[in-house]
Amino acid sequence: MLRHRSGFTIIELMVVMTIIGVLTTIAIPRLQYTRERASRASMISDLKNLVALQEGYFSAANDYAAGITSGPEKVVAGGSGRISFIPSQGNTITMSRRAPTNKNGAGWSATIKNPRVTNKAADVCGIYVGHKSYAPNAAVPGPGMPACY
Numbered sequence: 001m002l003r004h005r006s007g008f009t010i011i012e013l014m015v016v017m018t019i020i021g022v023l024t025t026i027a028i029p030r031l032q033y034t035r036e037r038a039s040r041a042s043m044i045s046d047l048k049n050l051v052a053l054q055e056g057y058f059s060a061a062n063d064y065a066a067g068i069t070s071g072p073e074k075v076v077a078g079g080s081g082r083i084s085f086i087p088s089q090g091n092t093i094t095m096s097r098r099a100p101t102n103k104n105g106a107g108w109s110a111t112i113k114n115p116r117v118t119n120k121a122a123d124v125c126g127i128y129v130g131h132k133s134y135a136p137n138a139a140v141p142g143p144g145m146p147a148c149y
Helices: 009-061
Strands: 066-070 082-084 091-098 107-111 122-129
Touching: 009 082, 009 107, 009 122, 066 091, 066 122
Parallel strands: 066 082
Antiparallel strands: 091 107, 107 122
């Protein structure tokens, strides 16, 4: 008497493994691209939040803050104060205040990086407020408008 065996043949298993391999080859680069877009979106969001905080600071001190702190905000006249801001995970912000001159008013600029963004053509985002000479890069179109470059 012959017994009927149930199960998969080696050929069926190899076909399934090939299909999984093809799907993985397609999905992994797309996943990396999606992660980079999400990281870049968090960078732009942090810059926009920084603009709102700086404008709030300006209304209180009549000047922009010189930097950021993770502790309590320090409002000091003369541009040496700090705003309280914690950037999104992985984001590193560099900010510089521009003192007013006879020609240009007060302003500031900031750049932000995230190591998860590996596309070197757009791995830094920047923003500025004030005169166009405060722009961190020519790719930033105007004051208060973030851009990645």
